[in-house]
Amino acid sequence: MxxxxxxxxxxxxxxxxxxxxxxxxxxxxxxxxxxxxxxxxxxxxxxxxxxxxxxxxxxxxxxxxxxxxxxxxxxxxxxxxxxxxxxxxxxxxxxxxxxxxxxxxxNVVSVAEHNVLQILALVRNFVPAHANARMTGEHADRGWDVAGVSAPSHDLEGKTVGIVGLGAIGARTALRLKGFDVRTLYYANHRRSPAEEETLGVRYARLDTLVRESDVICLALPLMEGSQALFGPERLQAMKPGSWLVNTARGAIVDRDALVEAIESGHLAGYAGDTWYPQPAPADHPWRSLPEGSEAMTIHCSGxxxxxxxxxxxxxxxxxxxxxxxxxxxxxxxxxxxxx
Amino acid sequence: MxxxxxxxxxxxxxxxxxxxxxxxxxxxxxxxxxxxxxxxxxxxxxxxxxxxxxxxxxxxxxxxxxxxxxxxxxxxxxxxxxxxxxxxxxxxxxxxxxxxxxxxxxNVVSVAEHNVLQILALVRNFVPAHANARMTGEHADRGWDVAGVSAPSHDLEGKTVGIVGLGAIGARTALRLKGFDVRTLYYANHRRSPAEEETLGVRYARLDTLVRESDVICLALPLMEGSQALFGPERLQAMKPGSWLVNTARGAIVDRDALVEAIESGHLAGYAGDTWYPQPAPADHPWRSLPEGSEAMTIHCSGxxxxxxxxxxxxxxxxxxxxxxxxxxxxxxxxxxxxx
The missing domain is CATH 3.40.50.720 (NAD(P)-binding Rossmann-like Domain)
Incomplete structure (x- = not known):
């Protein structure tokens, strides 16, 4: 054994x-x-x-x-x-x-909590705010930069969050978002009943609609045939300019280099991934060195x-x-x- | 002007x-x-x-x-x-x-969201997980340290959260925590009505009780006579061993050096403060260099x-x-x- x-x-x-x-x-x-x-x-x-x-x-x-x-x-x-x-x-x-x-x-509760954490960390620009407090990274030599840190920081309230996959983790993520006054869309292979949708505070959307309308997209689906590189160059470009992507599901659902391109071009405001491909991620995996302020990555510890x-x-x-x-x-x- | x-x-x-x-x-x-x-x-x-x-x-x-x-x-x-x-x-x-x-x-919604973010960041040990992904700080030379990062990481589910002050910000924080299956206590000068308590999902506790029973304490009260250094050496020591403290209210509500002592002794697991005294915090403010893994500080940008x-x-x-x-x-x- x-x-x-x-x-x-x-x-x-x-x-x-x-x-x-x-x-x-x-x-x-x-x-x-x-x-x-x-x-x-x-x-x-x-x-x-x-x-x-x-x-x-x-x-x-x-x-x-x-x-x-x-x-x-x-x-x-x-x-x-x-x-x-x-x-x-x-x-x-x-x-x-x-x-x-x-x-x-x-680990369904654990990952659902991590989804909310990574959504908030991105939308509210936590990583640079923390670096400034600690005087690390690009903020090593900067003073009290509240303006710089706050400029790309947003309330989650009023935003549209799209959850792709509404299984055990996606549904628990939706429940945790209910108190935040957001509009929550979901796409999944199987639609939930109207009663379930009401309880979870979600509305069904076709994937293209969800991608087009969401300020934040949260991936909560398994890696399987059909989800490999589901977020490739075209779909990433179809996301709202300045939107955020959270992926605690599986790294390979997002095309590695297309994501880097979408971040570096400024089309996406940020990416928070807990999952990588392969794992452990090599030191030169490009998601380990996305521009400061554009990421809130973790090392597949969400669950x-x-x-x-x-x-x-x-x-x-x-x-x-x-x-x-x-x-x-x-x-x-x-x-x-x-x-x- | x-x-x-x-x-x-x-x-x-x-x-x-x-x-x-x-x-x-x-x-x-x-x-x-x-x-x-x-x-x-x-x-x-x-x-x-x-x-x-x-x-x-x-x-x-x-x-x-x-x-x-x-x-x-x-x-x-x-x-x-x-x-x-x-x-x-x-x-x-x-x-x-x-x-x-x-x-x-x-800024009441903004700060309430920040409270939930800083609670999750502490409880789930986000900062070291992020540093490991980025290979920065103490994790600059470390490999894929899921075990080390996960060992002090917890679910928020099932924990007791104590909110001190239940005004516009504290109440909105409570509402956002409702989906997380936590037990939420509050202490305030004025008790809310039973109907309000039910809506917010909170129960009143005397301050000493709240301090003793909470896994996470979230400060949401103004700085005023009576709240200056409200969390001094004795009250910090009365907190549960291994608990966490979040302070988006005002830095001076927490005794600066007593907090450092409570963290360095390991009595508290972590501190996430958005507010400082004085502001801007000087480079040698000890909260800027709390041990790695014991903090999730930001620079008064929550609102x-x-x-x-x-x-x-x-x-x-x-x-x-x-x-x-x-x-x-x-x-x-x-x-x-x-x-x-």
């Missing part, structure tokens, strides 16, 4: 890893071995040779494609310690008899609060126990089943 | 200054002179010698006390281009026959969004027109009247 923990960088053990869960003890009692590694290259391939279960995370994913899976002949179960299993190719998994599962619902980690840990343990005991996994956790 | 504009530092003219308002033209048509200065020392004293109206701002205030006022023998009206006139001593103003007025209500600046500009102009025409100022703008 291989468990790339989230402590890949600084040696700290997060609440979701073996320490808090007691995975090590639980598994060795049952005669299983827990192997943890931060090596997603050859080191992982060696371990995968005889691993039955692979646990990976959305923010430090193991990209599972045919090449790798074909060498993992004992692999039966791939668990995403979190939500979003797009790093595992579903067709490949199915063909090799592998179940793919994730901790459904574990990794302590509370989310606890829920994830609990879900992972529940799945492992079921697997080890030969019981079926909870239905709502299974994303790909080899039997389906 | 003297108008220290908000462009004191970088030469940019904000929407609220004479440019957008056309104050210069309006006043010269009526035979008045508009003098703008960023000098709050001797240069200002010289101008004040024959000024009839002084316009100042909360974020770059002119501190008006006996010494200064006694030299301004023609001064009749002091306008705060914003909200919060605590930089003008009310008793001194009254004794010298000076009216003090501000643009009541102009200075473009939309707020427009409302402020409109209000200032309304007052100037009334004064020049010899009409009474709008009642709700007058903070100190020499006749009362």
């Amino acid at each position: 291989s468990y790339p923990p989230s402590d890949a960088v600084d040696g700290d053990v997060p609440a979701s890893a073996d320490q808090a869960l007691g995975l090590q003890e639980f598994l060795s009692e049952r005669g299983h071995e827990l192997v943890t590694t931060t090596d997603t290259g050859e080191g992982l391939d060696r371990e995968l040779g005889d691993a039955e279960v692979l646990i990976t995370t959305p923010f430090w994913p193991v990209y599972l494609e045919e090449d790798r899976v074909s060498k993992a002949s004992n692999l039966k179960l791939v668990i995403t310690a979190g939500v979003g299993s797009d790093h595992t190719d579903p067709e490949t998994a199915r063909q090799h008899g592998i179940t793919v599962a994730e901790v459904t619902g574990s 990794m609060t302590r509370e989310a980690q606890d829920r994830i840990a609990e879900g992972v343990r529940e799945m492992l126990e079921a697997h080890v005991d030969g019981r079926p996994l909870p239905d709502d956790f299974v994303m790909v089943s080899p039997d389906s | 003297s108008y220290p504009p908000s462009d004191a530092v970088d030469g940019d003219v904000p929407a609220s200054a004479d440019q957008a308002l056309g104050l210069q033209e309006f006043l010269s048509e009526r035979g008045h002179e508009l003098v703008t200065t960023t000098d709050t020392g001797e240069g200002l004293d010289r101008e004040l010698g024959d000024a009839e109206v002084l316009i100042t701002t909360p974020f770059w205030p002119v501190y008006l006390e006996e010494d200064r006022v006694s030299k301004a023998s023609n001064l009749k009206l002091v306008i705060t281009a914003g909200v919060g006139s605590d930089h003008t001593d009310p008793e001194t103003a009254r004794q010298h026959g000076i009216t003090v007025a501000e643009v009541t209500g102009s 200075m969004t473009r939309e707020a600046q427009d409302r402020i500009a409109e209000g200032v102009r309304e007052m100037l027109e009334a004064h020049v025409d010899g009409r009474p100022l709008p009642d709700d703008f007058v903070m100190v009247s020499p006749d009362s």
